[in-house]
């Protein structure tokens with residue numbers, strides 16, 4: 144029910160009394176969503192859409208951090224050298 | 235699909251699991267608050283892969299599951315007796331009321347419609363000016379802007395035959411209520427990422443200190459969940475309790491202020507009863523007085539007796555993390571997704587239904 148998925152804005156239209164509406168692409172599907180809560184959203188942005196309303200713009204820079212987290216946690220290096228080695232060889 | 239599949243990468247999942255195993259030295263009990271996270275943990279088999287020291291318990295974060303029986307009865311009454319077009323999200327239709335579910339009302343001829351978005355309900359109202367249209371507006375903070383926006387759209391367009399039956403619940407008061415419970419077993423929380431996308435982090439800032447409990451705002455994909463668990467375990471092992479944000483690609487510290495404004499334009503905070511748990515102070519949204527013509531509770535003054543839950547259902551204990559679904563005598567027997575006796579068996583985000591589906595596809599016992 145709280146499912147929200149990221150999609151790419153393809154087109155933005157101003158609809159009278161409804162505010163900014165966008166066509167958002169999710170894989171092969173395009174759906175209409177309100178982007179009224181995201182005044183800064185523009186065509187090409189990835190937005191998180193929940194029940195027909197876009198609630199957040201994906202922060203591309205932050206999106207990388209989940210992949211870097213293990214390597215940046217340098218303290219683990221000292222604590223568990225073995226597990227870090229394992230990660231290095233696997234990646 | 236961008237920003238989804240990368241977070242399901244099996245190799246990265248394995249690396250996070252290795253790191254959790256290397257970090258944990260003693261048993262810890264962590265609660266994921268949101269039903270979407272419960273669903274993802276169970277569906278992706280993560281509960282089985284975690285080291286045995288970590289017990290995940292499944293919080294009250296399924297809005298469908300915690301909607302009280304009398305509100306479902308009210309929705310059924312509006313559809314059957316008042317002839318309204320009753321619209322809601324699909325999950326809501328199968329939840330048992332005291333006599334029947336909305337799906338049964340639909341089978342008996344009531345006009346009950348499943349919608350993807352509340353904004354569609356306003357269009358239905360415009361297309362049916364001689365009918366009343368009610369949207370059964372359930373949800374956490376994540377869904378509140380969409381439900382609020384439907385009211386704002388109706389107001390701006392002068393659509394007077396539209397109203398909402400609000401059953402909105404809020405996460406921070408539920409975390410407080412859980413931690414105040416003397417029986418609580420929860421030592422750390424994964425907070426619901428999508429809720430914080432809207433509300434930001436401020437409401438959570440005082441909670442870790444108040445209850446000596448780490449809180450990590452976490453996303454929904456396997457890698458997100460494992461990173462959230464790792465961050466929580468690290469704090470627990472070091473004896474720390476602070477608020478951290480794993481889901482930074484979606485959650486900004488101040489949330490989405492425009493979405494918050496929409497919520498405040500339409501809703502006000504009130505006490506609310508949670509099915510299986512009871513009343514939690516200031517834990518829900520109701521439609522503001524100045525918009526009462528859009529509040530189905532006021533538009534259709536329906537007084538129904540409150541009916542008790544099925545007495546054998548232990549959903550309250552499950553949602554507090556005290557028991558697992560398999561410890562219910564009815565689990566998978568009289569109570570199953572085709573015949574749910576309690577709400578957590580209805581929605582795929584409810585703990586009982588998530589465990590039931592998991593048992594169908596895997597033969598191993600989950601303890």
Ligand code: SF4
Pocket residue numbers: 546547548549552559562563564565566569570574575576577578579586
């Ligand atoms: S299995 Fe059914 S009766 Fe038992 S706790 Fe879950 S929903 Fe309630």
